[in-house]
Amino acid sequence: MTHNCEPSRMKSYLEQQIRAALSVLEGAPDDFDTAAVAVEFQTPNNLDHGDLATNVAMQLARPLRRAPRQIAEALVEALTLDPKRIEGVEIAGPGFINFRFSNAYLADGVAHILEEGEAFGRTNEGAGKTAIVEYVSANPTGPLTVGHGRNAVLGDTIANLLEWTGYDVTREYYFNDAGRQMRVLGESVRARVEGLVNPDGPTKTLEDGTVVPESFPDDAYRGEYIETIAESVLAGHGANVLAQEDLTVFKEAAETAIFADIKATLARIDIRMDEFFNERSVYDSDAVWDVVKKLREKDLIYDKDGAVWFATGKLGKKKTDEHGEHEVDTVLVKSTGEPTYRLPDIAYHMDKLARGFDKIVDVFGADHIATYPDVLRGVEALGGDISKIDVVIYQFVTLVRGGQPVKMSTRKANFVTLDELMDEVTPDVTRFFFLMRSPNSHLEFDLDLAKEAGEKNPVFYLQYAHARICSIIRKAGEVGLTLETEPDLSLLDNESEVVLMKELLRLPEVIAQSADVKEPHKVATYLREVATAFSQFYRDSHIIGADSEALGLARLHLAKAAQLVLHNGLAVLGISAPERM
C-alpha cells in the first residue's frame, strides 16, 4: 500500500500539476519559460486560507504583465487535481491559490503513520551519505560546565537529526592534552600534592581569599576536583613523586580522572561519542607540517619575527581600525616553535575531509565566531571542499535562580558544572531546556522553572500528553477497543480531529527542515503544537463512549498516531517518552 500523505509529497504533486497548467497557459509571451518559474508553497497560518498556498500567480504578474488574480484564475481553470487528495481550490487575497486537503488524504496519512510506527519522521535525503558531527570537544582540564552542556546537547541532537534524515553519523570529540593548559593543570595538581605532603609549608593568599601553597601557579586551576586528584596521586605514588621535576605523572593522573568524569557526565544525558580524536595524531602523522608545506608551495606562508605566518590577508581577512582598512595575516607557528591551535585545526579538518565524510558539522560557542574562518580559509586554500563544512555557533547560557543571574567564572572556579545542574534537574529537563531556544539566541536557563515538576514546565507538558495517550490505549483495551482491529479512518472529520491529523503529518518535514538548518528548537516548538492539538482532540473526541464503536476505534488509532509522533519527536531530542506519569 502506498500513501501520498507527507506534505513534501503533496507539494511535489501540486507542483507537477501546476507546471502542467502553466505549460498550457494562454497569452504567455513566446520566450516565457515555465521551467524557470519557482513554484513555492507555504502553510497559511490562518485555517480559512486552506492547508497549502502558492504565490506563483503573484510571481508571474510582472513577467506576464497581467494582474495576479487574473493569472490565478487562468491557472486554476487549467488545473486538474485528484479529488481524493485535494478537495478545494480557492483564489484569495492579492492572488494566492489556496489548496484544501481532502479527508481521504488525511485518513490515508494516519494509516501511513501507523504503518511506519517508530520510523515515522525519517526521510532519506542523506541516505547513503555519511556525516561527522564534532561537539563537546572540551580539553580534559576540568569538569564540564553548563556552557559545555549546551554544546553537548546541541551537537548530539543535530547528530540525531542527521540520522533521521538518513545520514550515517559519526559523533566525534576533539581534544588536546599537550599544550599550555595541560602543563598548568599538571602544575596545579603538583602544587596541591605539595600542600598535602607539607601542610605547614609556605602559603600565599590569592586575591579571592583562598589560601594555597606558595608554589601554586597564579593562573592555576582552582577547582576542588584538583585536590581530589592530588589526593589520589599521593595515595598511589607516595610523597616521593615530588622528587621528580617531570609533570607527566600529575598530568596523566589529571587527564585520566577528568576524562572519566566527563564521560560519566555525558552518559547522564545519554551522550556517547563514537570517536575521541586526539590533536596529537595530526602531529604524529606530520599532517600539520604537511599543511605548512603545501601552503608554502602556494605562496601563502612567510616567516617573520621568527614565526610562521599564514597570509590570510590575501584570502580576504581584513580589519578596520583608526588607520583604515588593512589585510590581516595569522600566525600558525609561534616563534617558540609551538603551533597555534589553528594549524592542527586545519590539519584536523583536512583529515575529516580525507576520511570521506559528505557532511562535516562543527558545534562551537560564540567565542569562536571570529576564529573559525581562519581554519576554513586554510582548508579552502589546500583545495578542501568547504561547502561540506557547516559551523554551528551558539550563544552563551545564563543561569537564573530566584530571578537573578548566577555569576559564573571559569578561572575562579565558581562556575556551575553540568553535573551540579543535573543534581538539581533531571536529564530530560536539562536536554529540553538547552534545546528549546534557537542556537543563535541567548539562552536563559531558569533553574526555578526547570525544577518545577509540574504544570509550568514545558517538558512535562509533552511527556504528559504522551503518558495520557498510553493510559487511554490501556483503558480502551479493557472495553474491547484495540489497535488490532482495522479502523475506518474516514470517520474522523470533526474540527479537532482534522487539526490533529494535519499537525501529525508535518513531523517528517519538521525534522528534515530542522536538520537542514541545524536548529533543533524547531522540533521542540512543533511538539508543543502537537501536544496542544492532542489535548483539544482529547477534550472534543472521546474514545471510550464515542457515538459509535467504529468512531471510537478510528479515534483510538488517531490517538496512537499522536503517541507515535510525540514518541519519535522526543526521541530525536533525546528525551524520554514515559508511558505513565
Add this chain to the structure above:
RNA sequence: GCGCUCGUAGCUCAGCUGGAUAGAGCGGCGGUCUUCUAAACCGCAGGUCGCAGGUUCGAGUCCUGCCGGGCGCGCCA
C-alpha cells in the same frame, strides 16, 4: 573603534528564510473535574516587531545609518 550576533506582549521566546488579520508559554483576571490522567482545557487583557530611511505588488523577515545588550578582535584555546 572594528567584526559577528541579538533587540517581537509585563517576563522568556517562536515566527516555516519576502506573504494574507504578528503567535506561544509563563505571569495577571475570569471560567471548566459524578465519563478515557485537571501535570489538562476554555475565555479576557496585553504590541509603534529598538529608531529612521530604502528596496517592491507586499518587510518582523532583505539593504543602509543610528541606539542598546552579548561575544570576539593575541606569537591564548
